[in-house]
Amino acid sequence: MVSPTVCKSLGLNALLDTVQDDRTYSILDLGPALEDNVQFWSQFSCWLHIQDFYRSYQEWKAAPKPEEECEEAAFSVLLPFSDETVFDIILVWDLFNYFDLRELAVLVQRLSRWCRPGTRLFALISILPTISVSPTMFRILNREQMIHEIPTQETRPSPRHQPRDIVRLMAQFTVSCSFLLRHGIQEYVFVFK
């Protein structure tokens, strides 16, 4: 593992600015279960739903399947929430870097089913030419800082999704705020329309 680094997160700070103490939130975390993050969210009244989506998707792709199945089938299995489900916050982290635009369109479409006007989606998109072969783990230290844990030194080309593609992809959302950080990550806070 590459040495963890503490990084400022203006996006997280902006996301948390909207979180109030006097209500309960439903939070979908697509990242892995991390002790620090559970600890952090425990200060709020919330339901925290942890999905470890990337690993689940890799396992699904590696598993033998009777026929060629598409992403829709995978995502419906891996994100099995009912239509009545509503999330207030969706933590996508850097997953957008690990899917092509076609896969992302399916993923965003599925996530949108569980959004209501005002739902926040937090995503970090790399603008660097290469990224780690598997997603970074983001540990929330406090409302302004996260520890970035890159699991391996192996790298792969970054898809470098263009802002126009992201905006098109997130047509049901507006960009509440966006910050380009020094280490080459663009943080987005999207709001469902």
Next chain:
Amino acid sequence: MSWKKSNKDNPPIQTPIQHPPQPSAPQSQPPSAKEQALIGSSIKIEGSLSGGEDLFVEGHIDGKIELDQHNVTIGTNGRIKADIHGRSIIVMGEVKGNLYGSEQIILRKSSKVRGNLFAARVSLEDGSDFKGSIDMTSKPAAEAKPLQKDTTAVEAKPLQKDTNAVKPPSHQVPKQDKSGDKV
């Protein structure tokens, strides 16, 4: 099937404590000087399990574990397909089901859990393979009302603390009032 270790002939003070095999992490063992029943790794139980002492499981249980007043520990070899009700629940093995801890739930790094966690305190070690929901709505687990599996619509009013929200079933989440406060 109901399972309960008999302690009729063994006054608590004289009953030897059964020490389960040492888990990988020594701190995983609940610090308790009370009676503790052990279900060994070769034991398989199907049905409902209840009793009056702490429980350490290294075997397989398919059904339900109801030890509301006692500690339940699932050892590294434990394989559980059941909802677990206990005071303190520590998981080092595999659990598929909801966990209801009146005091706390601890998922050790070797654990693999698919289900929802309801407890006043939840501790989750890095490396634990957990997928599901954690109730952090400041409600004691005793108030959690497990719904029937495979229900589709789940009514809940999680807009304020201490509401009487109905808990979601496995891998489902509460429906929220769409007219509620925005984030």
